[in-house]
Amino acid sequence: MEDLFDKGTEWAPIVTDWAISLVIGLVIFVVGKMLAGKVSGWCKARMLKSNVDAAVAGFASSILYALMFAGVVLMALGQVGVETTSFIAILGAAGLAVGLALQGSLSNFASGVLIIILRPFKVGDFIDAAGQMGVVDRIELFHTYMKTVDNRVVIIPNSAITGGCIVNFSREETRRVDLVVGISYDADIRLAKEIMEGIIAADERILKDPECTIAVSELADSSVNFVVRPWVKAADYWTVRADVLEKIKYAFDERGVGIPYPQMDVHLHKQES
Known part of the structure; x- marks a missing residue:
């Protein structure tokens, strides 16, 4: 015991x-x-x-x-x-x-985690990444789905996105429209500038601040080139760009401002025998 x-x-x-x-x-x-x-x-x-x-x-x-x-x-x-x-x-x-x-899959997984954490873009943004341009439809851990402007669905591995440049067109509320408009050398520069200023001022979609820039940028081989740089809301970018170019063409035709095209002058010299 x-x-x-x-x-x-x-x-x-x-x-x-x-x-x-x-x-x-x-x-x-x-x-x-x-x-x-x-x-x-x-x-x-x-x-x-x-x-x-x-x-x-x-x-x-x-x-x-x-x-x-x-x-x-x-x-x-x-x-x-x-x-x-x-x-x-x-x-x-x-x-x-x-x-x-699973080396490749894990690379896509890690890239997907980085996209989720760093948020270089979100669903609904219009981006240019991995050589593709379109609207982000959804973000998954291995792939990102995009819809292009012609309604194609593009599935991109996340590692391809994070391994290159990402251009996010939707991140900022405003964008600058960069246009180059050429007029012939015998056209009136002041008149052309006045016409373009009137078109820009009449379009309500174009922002007043920042102010639009209209200036001669280059005396090119066949034309005098203007830069026209209005600021617009990001959603209005493409429509404003197309409308402004169309209105400039119509106005130049009505006011007699020539828009040149590339040409070559050939001079023939007669040689006396």
């Missing part, structure tokens, strides 16, 4: 320590799982508030939760006394093998 009592006394501290470690491990597991859910839910809500696609937000929050949950499990097991080094080694080896097998 005394032997049993002595052994019980010896084992009591060990059992107590193990029980305390088990309780602490359970607390770490429960609290960590709760925090992982809260953090992933908060991140999902923030992405949805930033107009990120719901599928992308859900997938990204799920990955974040899985990573945090794995860390919580390892911490809890370590607290209980389970050797986690082998688990980490196995996970690392598996991750390396998967990474090598």
Whole structure:
């Protein structure tokens, strides 16, 4: 009996320590799982508030939760006394093998995460990226979908977008229309400038501030070139550009201002024999 009592006394501290470690491990597991859910839910809500696609937000929050949950499990097991080094080694080896097998896909995935975080463009923006120009239809973790002006759907890998220049035409509210208008050398420069100023002033879509620039830019081979640079709202860019060019052509024809075309003068010299 005394032997049993002595052994019980010896084992009591060990059992107590193990029980305390088990309780602490359970607390770490429960609290960590709760925090992982809260953090992933908060991140999902923030992405949805930033107009990120719901599928992308859900997938990204799920990955974040899985990573945090794995860390919580390892911490809890370590607290209980389970050797986690082998688990980490196995996970690392598996991750390396998967990474090598899916190198291209992971590159697109990483680029998709960067696009979501840095937000160089959003759904509905008109952009020029990876040699394609169109309106962003949706952003996914591996691909971005764009609709071109002729209503084609272009699916672009995210790595191709982040690996090159991105021109976002919708980021700013206003754009400058850059036009070059040439008149013949025998035309009246003052009259041509007066006509263009009148057309610009009459168009209500053209902003007064910043002021439109109309000036002679070049004495070219066949023409005197003007630059016409009105500022408009981004949504009015293409319609204003087309309308202004059309009105200038009609007005020049009515007022007798010639618009030249490339030509070559050939001079023949008669040689006396």
